[in-house]
Amino acid sequence: MKSLRAMLVGSATLLALLVALLANVGTARAATSAIIDNCDPTKLTQLQFVQCVGNAEITRRINYLNDLSTKTQSLITFINQKSPNSQITTDLQGIVNDANANISGGTTFGTQVNGLNALKTTLDAETTVQAARADIQTIYKGYRIYALVLPRDYNQKRFFHLQWAYGVIEQLIGQFSVFSSTPTPSQPTCPPDDSARTVQALMACANQYLTQESSLYSSSTLQLANYNEANVDQTLKQARQDSNSAEHYLNAATIVINNVCNKTSGCATNTPPPTPAP
Numbered sequence: 001m002k003s004l005r006a007m008l009v010g011s012a013t014l015l016a017l018l019v020a021l022l023a024n025v026g027t028a029r030a031a032t033s034a035i036i037d038n039c040d041p042t043k044l045t046q047l048q049f050v051q052c053v054g055n056a057e058i059t060r061r062i063n064y065l066n067d068l069s070t071k072t073q074s075l076i077t078f079i080n081q082k083s084p085n086s087q088i089t090t091d092l093q094g095i096v097n098d099a100n101a102n103i104s105g106g107t108t109f110g111t112q113v114n115g116l117n118a119l120k121t122t123l124d125a126e127t128t129v130q131a132a133r134a135d136i137q138t139i140y141k142g143y144r145i146y147a148l149v150l151p152r153d154y155n156q157k158r159f160f161h162l163q164w165a166y167g168v169i170e171q172l173i174g175q176f177s178v179f180s181s182t183p184t185p186s187q188p189t190c191p192p193d194d195s196a197r198t199v200q201a202l203m204a205c206a207n208q209y210l211t212q213e214s215s216l217y218s219s220s221t222l223q224l225a226n227y228n229e230a231n232v233d234q235t236l237k238q239a240r241q242d243s244n245s246a247e248h249y250l251n252a253a254t255i256v257i258n259n260v261c262n263k264t265s266g267c268a269t270n271t272p273p274p275t276p277a278p
Contacts, residue, residue: 038052038056039052039053039056046129047126047127047128047129047132050129050132050133050136051123051124051126051132053136054120054123054132054135054136054139055120055123055124057136057139058116058117058119058120058139061113061116061139061143061145061146061150062103062113062116064145064146064150065099065102065103065113065145065149065150066099066103068095068099068150068153068154068157069096069099069100069103071157072092072095072096072099072157073096075092075157075160075161076089076092076093076096079092079164083164083167083168083171085164085167088160088163088164088167091160092157092160095153095156095157095160098149098153099153102145102149113145115142115143116139116143116145119135119138119139119142119143122135123135123136144224144227147227147229147232148222148224148227148232149224151236152217152222152236155236155239155240155243156217156239158243159210159213159214159217159239159243162206162210162243162246162247162250163210165250166203166206166207166210166246166250169203169250169253169254169257170203172257173199173200173203173257178260178261179199179200179257179260183200184200184201184203184204185200185201185204188201188204188205188208189201190204190205190208190209190245190249191205192205197252197256198256199253199256199257199260202249202250202252202253202256203249203250203253205245205249206245206246206247206249206250206253207246209242209243209245209246209249210242210246212242213238213239213242213243213246216235216238216239216242217239219235221235222235222236
């Protein structure tokens with residue numbers, strides 16, 4: 001077993017690398033405005049160019065769904081290897097299932113990709129630029145993969161990862177008496193005053209934001225059937241802010257843990273199973 005100090009270094013590295021691991025958890029909506037590769041207007045008729053752009057946008061959405069499925073499955077594997085948490089991995093598997101259902105046209109949101117594939121067939125058969133452009137508008141207005149499905153699921157993947165990291169640190173500090181003298185505040189002040197900047201206070205703040213974010217994902221706002229552009233944008237923005245705040249407090253708690261450990265002789269004792277960084 002590793003020493004507590006080694007364990008804490010591992011936890012610090014885990015949280016320090018959390019941002020890097022989740023660097024691709026953006027909303028994905030910005031990609032829709034990117035220049036489409038391989039659609040050269042100088043080598044295509046106007047109609048062919050519009051069709052090429054539409055096909056690329058459809059393909060891009062399916063690729064992002066595949067990417068979401070792959071990255072989420074990798075996170076499940078990592079958690080199972082380092083510090084298993086059956087509830088978190090079950091929640092993450094739900095994201096994988098949603099992405100795969102989209103891709104394969106199964107249940108859940110499968111109609112999204114089924115509809116896009118049908119739209120691609122229609123787009124490829126168009127004989128006028130006007131009709132092709134109308135088809136492309138349908139990609140954005142009729143199918144909410146970029147607008148809702150991907151932003152929601154990528155953000156929720158990050159949320160579950162933060163929940164797991166919170167649990168790892170909670171397990172760690174619960175093992176050692178040096179942290180037991182300060183109870184977790186029932187109604188934390190975030191950020192805590194300097195005099196109250198204990199690991200428990202910081203963890204309570206992290207939990208507060210994770211709890212707040214959890215309620216956002218259970219709201220009808222982020223359900224496809226109840227899509228409303230203004231509400232969805234605001235809810236997703238709030239979810240990202242809550243994750244940012246929770247991650248901030250988890251990192252701050254890890255710094256406090258390390259500072260306490262460096263001044264405490266008991267830090268050389270055995271520890272629970274290690275959770276090294278990804």
